[in-house]
Amino acid sequence: MKSTVTTLIIGLIIVLVVGGGGYLLYNKFKASADVSGTGNCEQADLNKDGAVNSLDLNMLISAIAGNSQNPKFDLNKDGKVDNSDIDVLMKCWSPSK
Secondary structure, X not given: OHHHHHHHHHHHHHHHHHHHHHHHHXXXXXXXXXXXXXXXXXXXXXXXXXXXXXXXXXXXXXXXXXXOOXXXXXXXXXXXXXXXXXXXXXXXXXXXX
């Protein structure tokens, strides 16, 4: 009985250490998708139609797929046009009217 309790306690400690370590690593390395320097979502409206929506998302996905270096598509201003720019666009998504 004593060895079962000891095994359970050790197992619980391992789960807490691994889970806590994973959480800390996730928080250390997660990408920030804040729109730098603008304070608003105007730049995420890639087609300038007054709304951030699927049309803008399609433009951004095409730019990423085509390895575009156009700074218009670098929404988070990190020097790369990549999936992290999609995060910025999604934060600026306009509600349906």
